[in-house]
Amino acid sequence: MTDNRTPLELPKEVPIVPVPEHVLLPGFPQPYPVFESRYMLMLGDLAKLRAEDRWVAVPRMVSRHGAHYQKGRPEFYPTATLGRVVQARKTGDGHAEMTIMGHSRVHLDEVRSARPYRKAAVSLIADVGSTPDQDRAQLGRVIQASVDLMTVLGPMAQGLDALLKDKAEPGRLLYRLATVLIHDPDRRFSLLVERSFEVRVDIVLDAMTDLMTMAAHSPLKLKDPAAA
Numbered sequence: 001m002t003d004n005r006t007p008l009e010l011p012k013e014v015p016i017v018p019v020p021e022h023v024l025l026p027g028f029p030q031p032y033p034v035f036e037s038r039y040m041l042m043l044g045d046l047a048k049l050r051a052e053d054r055w056v057a058v059p060r061m062v063s064r065h066g067a068h069y070q071k072g073r074p075e076f077y078p079t080a081t082l083g084r085v086v087q088a089r090k091t092g093d094g095h096a097e098m099t100i101m102g103h104s105r106v107h108l109d110e111v112r113s114a115r116p117y118r119k120a121a122v123s124l125i126a127d128v129g130s131t132p133d134q135d136r137a138q139l140g141r142v143i144q145a146s147v148d149l150m151t152v153l154g155p156m157a158q159g160l161d162a163l164l165k166d167k168a169e170p171g172r173l174l175y176r177l178a179t180v181l182i183h184d185p186d187r188r189f190s191l192l193v194e195r196s197f198e199v200r201v202d203i204v205l206d207a208m209t210d211l212m213t214m215a216a217h218s219p220l221k222l223k224d225p226a227a228a
Helices: 037-047 132-157 170-181 185-193 197-215
Strands: 013-015 029-034 055-058 079-090 096-111 119-124
Touching: 013 037, 013 055, 029 037, 029 079, 037 079, 037 096, 055 096, 079 185, 132 170, 132 197, 170 185, 170 197, 185 197
Parallel strands: none
Antiparallel strands: 013 119, 029 096, 055 079, 079 096, 096 119
């Protein structure tokens, strides 16, 4: 089973925006500041396309050091999230901000680009080892743990219940919960590259357990899903 929402028309090539110490997950919008001229140009190119065709991939950088980084071509991990630029605005200082809605987990193969920004060919990454019914059964564990977490956190878990209302796509719901619950980029990346839905469930459950342990010692508040 795939954990992705299959696009009606998957693009053959998309612009890529490698970012350090951050992992975009499917299912949520994420704002990004745009400073470099090549990405300003990218936004201009995307603005000429139909809204549904404004695809971009956001891979995680391997390192912020080394010759490739210094030359403006940092190495990136090939597993990434494909998304759409759903909003872009100038910030008044010559820069901009773009909001990318994460859509699907993909594998990236960089290709030659005629533009200053880099591009990659994309292919969807499917899950292995489970059926839709098995995934829904696994999701039940997450939903019960979410209810327990809301009981422990009370008002500090505001908005978490809203995420649980859409259970039609177990993989997407799991990513949405992870966006709210997991902030550590290494942990997020381990979730993204994992092709077993059951193992991804365990990663999210471990994050919930950690939060409940932390809440027992000090107040905390989850990231607002509406602002994620």
